[in-house]
Amino acid sequence: MDGVGDFRLLSRRVVDAVPALTEYNRFSKGLFAWVGFPSTTFEYENAARGAGNSSWNLRGLLNYGIHGLLSFNNRPLRAALRLGMGLLFCAGLCTAWIVGAALIHGVRTPGYVTVITAVTALAGVQMVMLGVIGEYTGRIYYEVKGRPHFLVKATNVERTKDLIP
Numbered sequence: 001m002d003g004v005g006d007f008r009l010l011s012r013r014v015v016d017a018v019p020a021l022t023e024y025n026r027f028s029k030g031l032f033a034w035v036g037f038p039s040t041t042f043e044y045e046n047a048a049r050g051a052g053n054s055s056w057n058l059r060g061l062l063n064y065g066i067h068g069l070l071s072f073n074n075r076p077l078r079a080a081l082r083l084g085m086g087l088l089f090c091a092g093l094c095t096a097w098i099v100g101a102a103l104i105h106g107v108r109t110p111g112y113v114t115v116i117t118a119v120t121a122l123a124g125v126q127m128v129m130l131g132v133i134g135e136y137t138g139r140i141y142y143e144v145k146g147r148p149h150f151l152v153k154a155t156n157v158e159r160t161k162d163l164i165p
Helices: 013-018 030-032 058-071 075-105 112-145 156-160
Strands: none
Touching: 013 075, 030 058, 075 112
């Protein structure tokens, strides 16, 4: 969208909250949204660059996008689990088809049914296990970041200071 940039005017609460997050790899766009404080935008017209060229290239933009995707999302890890389950289901269908064909038409190559069945089933099981490991890794990743469960806007302690003589 034209007119939306990375320039921000931050309140003191946001300035205090973002550096308090202890994670090492920081994706600032995601963190500013994650802290959850109210935000607004204002429209302006982008002016053409006065001199020089942007230092961003396709590779840098792709890496930045991947970093943003992985910083706030565990869907790629979950995709391995779903892929493994789908592969295991397809392996079951393939096995049923091959066994059925072998029972009806006979086996031209001895051991073919057993090998294909074993290979497809084990590939599915491996992908499911990889997905489970990915899920655990994703949960560890979120725990290691050490993000608080929530941020407190205000407390009564600040208000009671005025009441105590």
